[in-house]
Amino acid sequence: MSLAYKIIDQTKLYFVTFRVTGWVDIFTRDSYRNIIIDNLEFCIQNKGLEIYAWVLMSNHLHLLLKSNTGNLSGTIRDFKSYTGKMIINEIINGTESRKEWMLKLFLRKSSDDNKHGQYQVWAHNNHAEIIDSDKFIEQKLEYIHMNPVRNGLVVRPEDYRYSSAVDYSGDKGMITINRIMLKWKTYR
Numbered sequence: 540m541s542l543a544y545k546i547i548d549q550t551k552l553y554f555v556t557f558r559v560t561g562w563v564d565i566f567t568r569d570s571y572r573n574i575i576i577d578n579l580e581f582c583i584q585n586k587g588l589e590i591y592a593w594v595l596m597s598n599h600l601h602l603l604l605k606s607n608t609g610n611l612s613g614t615i616r617d618f619k620s621y622t623g624k625m626i627i628n629e630i631i632n633g634t635e636s637r638k639e640w641m642l643k644l645f646l647r648k649s650s651d652d653n654k655h656g657q658y659q660v661w662a663h664n665n666h667a668e669i670i671d672s673d674k675f676i677e678q679k680l681e682y683i684h685m686n687p688v689r690n691g692l693v694v695r696p697e698d699y700r701y702s703s704a705v706d707y708s709g710d711k712g713m714i715t716i717n718r719i720m721l722k723w724k725t726y727r
Contacts, residue, residue, distance in 0.1 A: 545667060546611055546612050546615075546665070546667045546669075547669070548669065549606060549609045549610055549611045549612060550605065550606070550609050550611075551605060551669050551670070552591065552603065552604070552605045552669070552670040552676075553602075553603070553604060553605065553611065553667050553668060553669055553670060554601070554602070554603055554667070554668045554670060554675075554679040554683075555601070555602045555603075555604060555615070555665050555666065555667045555668075556599055556600070556601050556602075556665065556666040556667075557599060557600045557602075557615075557619060557661055557662070557665055558598060558599040558600075558661070558662045558666075559598045559599065559660060559661065559662070560644065560645055560659050560660060560661065560662050561644050561645075562598045562599075563598055563641060563644060563645075564597040564598050565597070565598065565626065565641070565660075566595055566596065566597050566598065566600075566701075567597050568635075570629050570633055571626055571629060572595060572701060574622050574625045574626055574629065575595055575600065575622060576595075576701075576713050576714060578618055578621060578622050578625070579593070579618070579714050580714045580715060582614055582617075582618055583714065583715050584715075586606075586608065586614045586617070587606050587607040587608035587610070587614070588604060588605075588606060588607075588614050588618075589604060589605050589606070589607055589717050590602060590603070590604045590703070590714065590715075590716050590717065591603040591604065591605075591680075591703075591716060591717050591718070591719050592679070592680050592683045592684065592703045592707075592716065592719070593683065593702065593703050593714070593716070594683045594684065594686050594687065594699070594701065594702040594703070594704075595701040595702070596686060596687070596690065596701075601682070601683045601686065602683075603670070603676070603679055603680065603683065603719075615665060619660075619661045622660070622661075623658070623659065623660035623661055626660045627642075627645065627658045627660060630642060642658065645658040645659055645660055646658055676719060680707075680719065683702070683703070683704075684696040684702060684703070684704040684707065686702075687699035687701075687702060687704075696708075697710070700713065701713065703716045703718075706718055
């Protein structure tokens with residue numbers, strides 16, 4: 540088994556990407572985005588999760604994070620499991636126009652691996668890279684915050700609500716983050 544892109548040290552800072560099964564553009568609706576925002580904040584307040592940067596795109600989530608309890612993998616597992624169940628519940632009981640298509644896609648993927656429930660919202664693998672230098676932190680901060688700009692959603696990173704770029708611009712974002720102070724950057 541390869542250790543590439545795996546969390547091998549539960550106490551270190553990581554750049555992690557979670558993607559939706561089939562790259563479904565699910566986070567285009569507030570109801571699904573709010574599930575993610577609310578649960579990230581829950582994990583911060585109750586599970587020892589420390590988030591340094593984040594961005595929620597239409598079909599994936601990038602995070603710079605670590606655990607102050609030494610159980611990063613467990614927190615990620617719980618986050619993905621809970622949010623997956625909540626998203627499925629919202630698809631079934633909400634006003635989702637793509638309900639049948641989405642449930643079929645998530646069920647089909649789940650059928651490929653029966654060890655997980657009836658539906659699978661999140662892909663199993665987490666693209667996790669350990670942060671081992673200041674240069675790598677800077678690179679990942681830039682990558683995370685520029686993602687909505689590169690995708691043509693906003694002109695300035697701090698204008699995208701579902702990101703920590705607003706925190707780094709000096710305002711308060713949607714979740715509690717630990718801002719990384721870079722020596723060469725100035726902030727308002």
